[in-house]
Amino acid sequence: MYTLKKSLGQHFLKDEKISRRIVEVLRERPFQQLLEVGPGGGALTKYLIGLEGIDFKCVELDDEKVNWLQQQYPVLQGKIIHQSILDIDAPFEGRFTVVGNFPYNISSQILFKMLDWKNQVESMTGMFQKEVAQRVAAREGSKVYGVTSVLVQAFFTVEYLFEVDEDAFNPPPKVKSAVIRLVPLTEPVPMKSEKALFNLVKTAFNQRRKTLRNAVKGLFSADELQDEIFNKRAEQLKVQDFAALTFRMNY
Numbered sequence: 001m002y003t004l005k006k007s008l009g010q011h012f013l014k015d016e017k018i019s020r021r022i023v024e025v026l027r028e029r030p031f032q033q034l035l036e037v038g039p040g041g042g043a044l045t046k047y048l049i050g051l052e053g054i055d056f057k058c059v060e061l062d063d064e065k066v067n068w069l070q071q072q073y074p075v076l077q078g079k080i081i082h083q084s085i086l087d088i089d090a091p092f093e094g095r096f097t098v099v100g101n102f103p104y105n106i107s108s109q110i111l112f113k114m115l116d117w118k119n120q121v122e123s124m125t126g127m128f129q130k131e132v133a134q135r136v137a138a139r140e141g142s143k144v145y146g147v148t149s150v151l152v153q154a155f156f157t158v159e160y161l162f163e164v165d166e167d168a169f170n171p172p173p174k175v176k177s178a179v180i181r182l183v184p185l186t187e188p189v190p191m192k193s194e195k196a197l198f199n200l201v202k203t204a205f206n207q208r209r210k211t212l213r214n215a216v217k218g219l220f221s222a223d224e225l226q227d228e229i230f231n232k233r234a235e236q237l238k239v240q241d242f243a244a245l246t247f248r249m250n251y
Contacts, residue, residue, distance in 0.1 A: 013043035013101050013127070015168035022179060023047045025161055026099050026125045029183070033057075033092040037085050037100030037110065037126070040065055042072060044101065049075050055092070059085050085110060090120050098124040104173065107132050111152055114182060118155045124182040130163060133178035140238050146208070150201045153239045154189050156182040189239060192246035200249065201242055204234035212237070219249050 013019055022044060036058040039045040048056055059081040060066050066082050081088055086109055090096075098121055102110050107128050114124050128136070131144070136152050137160040138145040152158060159181040166172040191197045200219060207215040213230035220230075229241065237245075 012041040012170050014170045018164055018168050019043045029123045031097035033096035035091050035098050038103050057091050090117050095120050095122045097122050101127040104129045127177050127179050130176040130178045133180045145235050147201050147205045150239050189243045191243040196246040196249055208234050224248050
């Protein structure tokens, strides 16, 4: 068999019902090219490789798991990208779908990778630590609404699908998990630039207890800061509010 590595955030899905449910949710949207992130022990992979007419690849960092997967599923020869998801370029030409039981220790970084690939990702269905999933899906006014919420929702619709108990994994994590789906917005949110939005959102939430006026005063002129919207705190602004403010920034 194989060993589990805590250093890689490995908690392998063992509940077949959950595996099948993820695949069912995945298939609700059409796709022809599919990337699985962190196949590990193959809980999802064994179902995914059976999908007809699909160009399948997976990305796995762990040497031992790569060898095990190739032995267990010979059809994977040439389909495993033996690197970290964080270090690879887009694995396909054109649009592709992403699925995975994501390593919890890099889950936020994986979300930002989806932002890097947003022009090619047609949907992403993935398992995250529950609090990360809640943060991604959170709306303005929520205590967990923050940088990740705004930046992901500026480009994707977030669907919070279902939660998964600890005992569905080996070893059981100390937290609950949840599956979410990201689907690109049909109408992009108008903004001055992605760089401006990222700068504004990160600056605003860096001092989230302060009013926006005090938190982002270095990004706007004194005249602009007189607007009543700057009386609010970052967590009170909608994604569209942040995007609209980018047009009024100094740079």
